[in-house]
Amino acid sequence: MEFRDLKNQYLKNKTAIDSAIQNVLLSSHFIGGEPVSQLEEKLADYVGVKHCITCANGTDALQLALMAWEIGEGDAVFVPDFTFFSTGEVVPWVQATPVFVDVDKDTFNLSPESLEEAIQNVIREGKLVPKVVIAVDLFGQPADYPEIRKITQKYNLLLLEDGAQGFGGRIGEKKACSFGDISTTSFFPAKPLGCYGDGGAVFTDNDEWAELIRSYKVHGKGMDKYDNVRIGLNSRLDTLQAAVLLAKFDCFVNEEIDAVNSVAKKYSECLVNFVDVPIIKEGFLSSWAQYTIKVKDKENRDKIQIFFNENGIPSMVYYSKPLHFQKAFKESTNQYVSLNNTVELCNKVLSLPMHPYMQKAEVYKIIKAIKNYYV
């Protein structure tokens, strides 16, 4: 059994993917070109924003947003404590200070209450200037943007949506990667829409930021890449990856999002009396980058993982350590609010196999294993 079955996905889309790759090989254009611009148009159209700018990975995408906003020394950037390292990593990279915020225990996403408390505490202390809130669409569910937006408006802050895990999700009809002033995603292979290497994208309606990001991602180019008007990065999505994403896109939109949602429905129906199943807010749709349950405590989780291993069931712990415990952040920030929910989640969460190609028998095997563990 696979935790995320990329091989079956490839086999289902083999003809389209093989021919897309072949066309790039025959064209001998490996950087930029038609597949990259076609993909950017398609993704912007799907998400419902004016600009999609592809780049080398989801971490660079976040960094490019902070660079376009000129975030730097003395600025506070609010980051959920419960997320992948990248979300926080980009902040010291631009010399700004990450301020970690607690998450909601049910949705795993940024807690609006904790966010407002953190902003007020930073203002009260007077050392940092609050500038940006990064909200993460963790495990596929969009963050609580209706509430978070009220707070960013109240305190005049920029909102950056880290949609690395959330591409394909929605609130009502509004798609993930359209909620931030700038939004980003990752095409890392195991993400909801993944390529065959590293890849990422930035989304925005703002023409000026889009132009700046197009410059920053190609060595701060001016008229062309040999005219350099600012210090930038080399952060391009290569042509082969764009071609693979184009070949996978229709299946992702038309089949895979529904498929992961029916796996999640089955898991939740059958597991709700045994473990805490993930809670999706009313009107929200998850793209299920992960299906994550909560168990009683770390000891139980370790035992379940051992039991799973004995039964040939893969599982993962996302995440075992809050960002504020990471050594890398030790020098770069203080704690402004209680982060107890994150600490608790790190001891309780367990992600089960989740992908669009799960067989019914696999889903039932996992459900049965959990039931057997508890009886």
Ligand SMILES: Cc1ncc(COP(=O)(O)O)c(C=O)c1O
């Ligand atoms: C929440 C989150 N943000 C950012 C990233 C970074 O994406 P990438 O690996 O493409 O740099 C990831 C990837 O794992 C992620 O899960």
